[in-house]
Amino acid sequence: xxxxxxxxxxxxxxxxxxxxxxxxxxxxxxxxxxxxxxxxxxxxxxxxxxxxxxxxxxxxxxxxxxxxxxxxxxxxxxxxxxxxxxxxxxxxxxx
Numbered sequence: 623x624x625x626x627x628x629x630x631x632x633x634x635x636x637x638x639x640x641x642x643x644x645x646x647x648x649x650x651x652x653x654x655x656x657x658x659x660x661x662x663x664x665x666x667x668x669x670x671x672x673x674x675x676x677x678x679x680x681x682x683x684x685x686x687x688x689x690x691x692x693x694x695x696x697x698x699x700x701x702x703x704x705x706x707x708x709x710x711x712x713x714x715x716x717x
Contacts, residue, residue: 623661630663631680637669646710647687657689658710665706667699678711 623643630637642663650658659681665673673679675693682688690711697705 626661626683628663628681628683630665631682632672635672637665637672640665655688657687659683659687659689659691660709662705662707664703667702667704670696670699670704673706679708681708 623645626642626644628640628642630640640663643661644659645661646658648658650656663681673693673696675696677693679691679693680688681691691708692711693706694709695707
């Protein structure tokens with residue numbers, strides 16, 4: 623795993639300057655600009671209420687890579703932070 627900073631789009635709003643760790647990062651197919659991303663990220667407890675498991679979000683890394691992700695697990699708040707585990711949403715080919 624390696625660290626990243628980025629933003630998480632939630633419908634019409636965005637959580638910015640988040641910190642996390644990538645477990646997997648792959649470019650899926652040549653015709654798509656989306657990346658396949660999985661790992662975990664840390665948010666503040668006040669943002670926890672905006673997030674739900676099994677809901678689609680878009681993760682934008684600070685280096686420009688981005689892809690759709692689904693939150694698979696939300697931890698209990700500890701030390702003023704909440705850890706979210708996310709998995710990729712794999713789409714086949716361009717739309």
